[in-house]
Amino acid sequence: MKFFSNIFKKNKDRQHLDDADANDELVDSEQKVIVPSRKSKRNSVGSISPTGSSSPRSGKKNNDGNCEPLTEEEDPVPTIICISNLKGLQKYDRKWLTQSGIKDEVINDNFPIVVHVLNFLRRKDFIYYKYVEQPEQIAQLKEMVKDQVPSVVVTSSASSQNSPNYSSSDEEDEAGGGRAKNNLSIPRNAAGSQSPGVIVTSANTNSGGPSSFSFIYTENTRRIDSGRIFMSPGVFFKFPEELETATERILNEGNPKEQYKNLDFEARGGFGSVYAAKNKNPHCANDKQMVALKKMPHRTLKQKRMNLTEISFMKYCRHPNIADFICSYQRNDELWMIMEFLEGGTLSDAIHNFTFCESKIAYVAREILRGIHYLHANNICHRDLKSSNIMISLKGDIKIIDFGLAIDFSIEKEDIHMCGSPYWMPPEQIHGRPHSFSADIWSFGVCVVEMLKRRLPNHNSRLKSMVTTATEGLVLSREEHAEWSDEVYDFVHRCIQFDPQQRATAEQLLEHPFLTKACDLKDIKEILPALFMSNTLSKQGLF
Incomplete structure (x- = not known):
């Protein structure tokens, strides 16, 4: 009984954290401070309204009032903010650092690392901090762009009153990360004009604090396997050229709803939701009656590459200490992966x-x-x-x-x-x-x-x-x-x-x-x- 009473107490204490995580909010539990996700503040994909209000990232509304999924081309590119010290951060990130309990000297002595961490934790939003080692470089950048790009407003990012969303500009932002960028220049074509795909945006102008400016920059850095879909160690399909072939080789044919029935929701992760499901038509005694069913969005090119690669890893890895893969299907714009059900928990x-x-x-x-x-x-x-x-x-x-x-x-x-x-x-x-x-x-x-x-x-x-x-x-x-x-x-x-x-x-x-x-x-x-x-x-x- 003592064991179960402890379980009840611990789960009650953790309830507020579970709720916050489910809403994709950033939590510092020691101070009970929740920094809300600002996904809901986008007017249209990748744009911020003059009032600072915005609409979800999920895309434009269709005739039914539902959000259409983003395509690969619709993914917003980040606004890059160049900063040289702590005061250049947006005020809510400065507050987050203060309430996290990190000592000031640690922040100041390791500020480039702090910036890199903030970019990672804000990776699903659409502003990216670029650390500039010398404050004088920002003034030089101002001079570099003032005649060529008049719409750039050099400003103090510390005084921004809006709450835009934050992200790295890595191709794999939803996969959990990206690489730091070191290029501070705005790309230009041979005629000296602004290159296609670079959209300069204005920021609020207020006095005080170090100067910075922002612009939208489309260049991405990619992980080393972004051009392939895993089949077995050292063997892969070229992506996206062989996407159709990979899909045929990796996925099973048929309608999974005829074979499996959802029972209980189990968990939601960064790449999909997992359900306990029942095998309605087991063909032999070895067929599992209960299975784990993972449903993953399968709309964009990025999702397709990542989903097929994950399934191929599961399919290849056969070991007593790795969960057994059973089969996988495409169901409309979702991919269903069926695995053994491990009822003991995590x-x-x-x-x-x-x-x-x-x-x-x-x-x-x-x-x-x-x-x-x-x-x-x-x-x-x-x-x-x-x-x-x-x-x-x-x-x-x-x-x-x-x-x-x-x-x-x-x-x-x-x-x-x-x-x-x-x-x-x-x-x-x-x-x-x-x-x-x-x-x-x-x-x-x-x-x-x-x-x-x-x-x-x-x-x-x-x-x-x-x-x-x-x-x-x-x-x-x-x-x-x-x-x-x-x-x-x-x-x-x-x-x-x-x-x-x-x-x-x-x-x-x-x-x-x-x-x-x-x-x-x-x-x-x-x-x-x-x-x-x-x-x-x-x-x-x-x-």
């Missing part, structure tokens, strides 16, 4: 509802590492390992899910692409430096710390978490964690090395003495009924 659920001893942590860590080792041995990097992407079955199986950000490193051995989830992202990605397989090891190490401490490091603010990771790393002193054994402390220490070259590999970690402490499967099964019950009660809205 590792995140288990962490919030159960205290893990080191032997159980060792068991879970070993199973996750086996999955990671399989991926890395096949030149696949997951890039979004976190506790909510680790599933537990009622049989005690530990399985990795969600390959929406996975990448094949068979050809290129590293990528420069800021992607993943804030609390689990490694320092090199936050800095915009090349990353490789060691990024997964860092994220795995954070999951182990999460099990040990029953909460994430810097869990009150993802802004503070990312800035701290980028500037200090993840510091766990031996004195503050005297209850940890030497084995688990060394194990974690090898995972969260600031220098990615110094991190242990999955193969090396599987040989670590800490994993010899792993409990038996029957010991893990003891917690599963209570975990399943807590998930069931949560779905029914009882807490």
